[in-house]
Amino acid sequence: xxxxxxxxxxxxxxxxxxxxxxxxxxxxxxxxxxxxxxxxxxxxxxxxxxxxxxxxxxxxxxxxxxxxxxxxxxxxxxxxxxxxxxxxxxxxxxxxxxxxxxxxxxxxxxxxxxxxxxxxxxxxxxxxxxxxxxxxxxxxxxxxxxxxxxxxxxxxxxxxxxxxxxxxxxxxxxxxxxxxxxxxxxxxxxxxxxxxxxxxxxxxxxxxxxxxxxxxxxxxxxxxxxxxxxxxxxxxxxxxxxxxxxxxxxx
Amino acid sequence: xxxxxxxxxxxxxxxxxxxxxxxxxxxxxxxxxxxxxxxxxxxxxxxxxxxxxxxxxxxxxxxxxxxxxxxxxxxxxxxxxxxxxxxxxxxxxxxxxxxxxxxxxxxxxxxxxxxxxxxxxxxxxxxxxxxxxxxxxxxxxxxxxxxxxxxxxxxxxxxxxxxxxxxxx
Numbered sequence: 333x334x335x336x337x338x339x340x341x342x343x344x345x346x347x348x349x350x351x352x353x354x355x356x357x358x359x360x361x362x363x364x365x366x367x368x369x370x371x372x373x374x375x376x377x378x379x380x381x382x383x384x385x386x387x388x389x390x391x392x393x394x395x396x397x398x399x400x401x402x403x404x405x406x407x408x409x410x411x412x413x414x415x416x417x418x419x420x421x422x423x424x425x426x427x428x429x430x431x432x433x434x435x436x437x438x439x440x441x442x443x444x445x446x447x448x449x450x451x452x453x454x455x456x457x458x459x460x461x462x463x464x465x466x467x468x469x470x471x472x473x474x475x476x477x478x479x480x481x482x483x484x485x486x487x488x489x490x491x492x493x494x495x496x497x498x499x500x501x502x503x504x505x506x507x508x509x510x511x512x513x514x515x516x517x518x519x520x521x522x523x524x525x526x527x528x529x530x531x532x533x534x535x536x537x538x539x540x541x542x543x544x545x546x547x548x549x550x551x552x553x554x555x556x557x558x559x560x561x562x563x564x565x566x567x568x569x570x571x572x573x574x575x576x577x578x579x580x581x582x583x
Numbered sequence: 584x585x586x587x588x589x590x591x592x593x594x595x596x597x598x599x600x601x602x603x604x605x606x607x608x609x610x611x612x613x614x615x616x617x618x619x620x621x622x623x624x625x626x627x628x629x630x631x632x633x634x635x636x637x638x639x640x641x642x643x644x645x646x647x648x649x650x651x652x653x654x655x656x657x658x659x660x661x662x663x664x665x666x667x668x669x670x671x672x673x674x675x676x677x678x679x680x681x682x683x684x685x686x687x688x689x690x691x692x693x694x695x696x697x698x699x700x701x702x703x704x705x706x707x708x709x710x711x712x713x714x715x716x717x718x719x720x721x722x723x724x725x726x727x728x729x730x731x732x733x734x735x736x737x738x739x740x741x742x743x744x745x746x747x748x749x750x751x752x
């Protein structure tokens with residue numbers, strides 16, 4: 333009896349249990365005679381097992397609320413449109429009011445805004461380790477960074493405007509520790525909020541804008557803390573986010 | 584809660600599992616799932632009732648993922664290959680930074696290879712279902728699967744490192 337040669341596809345089907353019963357014995361016989369292929373098949377099986385045991389537990393995790401909400405019908409489109417229109421209008425008004433500040437202070441170079449932009453460039457492209465502590469440990473993150481900076485920090489929640497917290501990290505600043513929080517939108521576009529302590533804790537400033545290559549930075553001082561929001565996005569979009577951050581920090 | 588909502592909600596855990604393996608990052612993965620669910624609602628009328636909802640959702644997720652990769656090329660997320668290699672050789676750290684060999688090895692496959700391998704090996708879709716979900720011929724599924732497995736085998740060091748593969752939780 334002549335047996336058909338075993339193909340590469342059949343070896344994979346064998347690994348995945350997709351081979352017809354009638355053919356299995358023949359592949360068994362083939363593998364017994366070809367130890368290298370047998371070894372390969374065994375490795376592929378172990379890969380299957382490893383992938384299932386490694387990622388399997390994720391399916392048992394509690395589903396985040398935002399995903400449960402996403403599985404139900406969406407808000408009415410006109411409502412979302414109205415919200416978006418509101419933001420655009422608000423952004424326009426604030427942008428116009430701040431215009432005066434920009435022209436006045438554009439020339440004032442700010443070393444720390446620059447440091448924030450550099451920190452943004454360094455960490456935001458990271459795939460594996462964008463942050464030291466992830467958003468899933470937000471309380472720990474905030475407590476830890478507050479302790480290191482010696483000031484109570486708050487981490488703004490920007491989910492309502494499309495940015496979710498990735499996490500944060502501790503960085504060296506020019507005078508001591510600074511904190512960096514990272515956010516990203518659905519497309520993976522990332523923004524970072526750089527927070528440092530002020531030497532003179534009574535100062536408050538308006539938003540200022542600086543640009544380093546393609547990185548825009550809105551920065552401001554708010555009593556004890558200085559904030560710099562950096563991102564490679566349109567200035568209007570960055571302003572929209574900076575405004576939300578400011579509001580959340582000063583309810 | 585409507586029928587559909589219930590059916591779709593049941594699929595979320597598996598969509599999350601696949602998305603996490605695919606992207607390697609929790610936040611990005613959940614964003615991908617969220618975009619997939621939103622798109623699914625908008626396109627629900629295109630789903631043939633009685634056909635496999637899960638395979639249909641994987642198709643949507645694939646399309647969303649490919650679009651996101653495309654839009655990301657403007658701001659590419661770089662993978663630090665050399666650092667990854669060092670991580671492979673370092674003992675697992677016990678602090679917050681969790682190093683996972685298998686995750687890192689998966690990052691070294693092409694997007695196409697990773698999708699095929701995960702749909703078949705992890706999600707246990709049939710070859711036909713995977714071909715439909717990815718919109719490619721079954722022959723392409725087989726060749727990508729073959730290349731993905733072989734590459735993974737090389738990365739993980741073949742038989743000598745099989746133990747590493749196995750000890751991963």
